[in-house]
Amino acid sequence: MAKGSVEFVLRPFEGLPGEPDWVALKEVVPAATATARTTKEYGAKEVLVTTVLPQAWPALHRADGVILLALQTASSSGDASRDLAVALLEALEVEPGTAIETIGLPEPGPRLQDVLDLTVPFEVTVQTSFSYWLAPDVERTSDLEAAIEDADAGIIDTAPVAGVESAYWCRMGTKEFLRWAQPHDEQVVLDGLARLHAKRESGFADGKFIGYFRSCGLVVPVWELARGTEADELEGPIAEFLPRFTAALESTEPLDANERRARAGLVARQVTLR
CATH class of the missing domain: 3.30.1460 (Yope Regulator; Chain: A,)
Structure with a gap:
């Protein structure tokens, strides 16, 4: 293994509340969100875990300050938990309204199990639209509406x-x-x-x-x-x-x-x- 590379982890979500739901949202549920929160060390910030974001972004610091973390993205390393933690930590640092478009190849570091408060239940809400990508008070232009409608067309009934x-x-x-x-x-x-x-x-x-x-x-x-x-x-x-x-x-x-x-x-x- 190359120096500084992330080791392969067979069960990257083991130890997180709702491990099977993390896998389900990553692989078989088309549109859903779930609740999470970072630890006090990382700001005790509410996180909205989602199946997917526009253009396969790993994360989004929404205009209203809400952090969205997407599961249906290609893993960069052999540990999906480490990859997601990198995206989440980057999203915490950028200004509201900024997307994390790529994370590159992570080096060893904190994983979701280190970053998230493990006492917070992973409560899933299946969605029928990706309209939650946008903050409630964001002006919805025709282009934005069209993009949401196009994404919604691919959602299978779940x-x-x-x-x-x-x-x-x-x-x-x-x-x-x-x-x-x-x-x-x-x-x-x-x-x-x-x-x-x-x-x-x-x-x-x-x-x-x-x-x-x-x-x-x-x-x-x-x-x-x-x-x-x-x-x-x-x-x-x-x-x-x-x-x-x-x-x-x-x-x-x-x-x-x-x-x-x-x-x-x-x-x-x-x-x-x-």
Whole structure:
């Protein structure tokens, strides 16, 4: 490793409140915000974490003084937490109305776990528009309105599922899906899903488990739902599914032959996002 380079971190958001939601907002939720705050050492400043900013900016010091930190940006190093901390600290230093357009290649230094107050809950709000990019009192010219409308056109219908953490329903075209970011180690989740899949118990709500994303050291299983299923119809089925899913995750028995075959099939269908 080159001198002064940042070491690779498999789970960059480990230790932050709501680690699965950090991953979900970074990878599978198109438009959302969440709450955070820097520590007293870094000014106890409120931070609005967002999925994306215009032109893939890493951060923005909005005209009204609000700091926005974007997750859906390309990582410069092997540690997304370090990259985001660099963008956040730069945003704290610039004048309101200034965007952090690039951060370059960070050297070792403070990570989000060092910069953020870890007692502040990471409370997610799914958004239907990117209008929050602008301060409320900013004059909205025709160009600004057009830019927001253009960005909004790319938002797929997404909603959190009540009664469970880090689970997001979405509609893509004529199909509906559930993407559920898991807080457990990848191998634990894969073994649990394999146990259920081998017994044909991995689906719910007349839907089927179809694969998973892996990102930032966590797994995001994906279910294709029965056609027309709405987000508010999932709370009951997930509550019914959760006990057997939890039991499968907690099992320490070695996988049998059928479960090992099921697991191999799951791995073949994974999508590694980054």
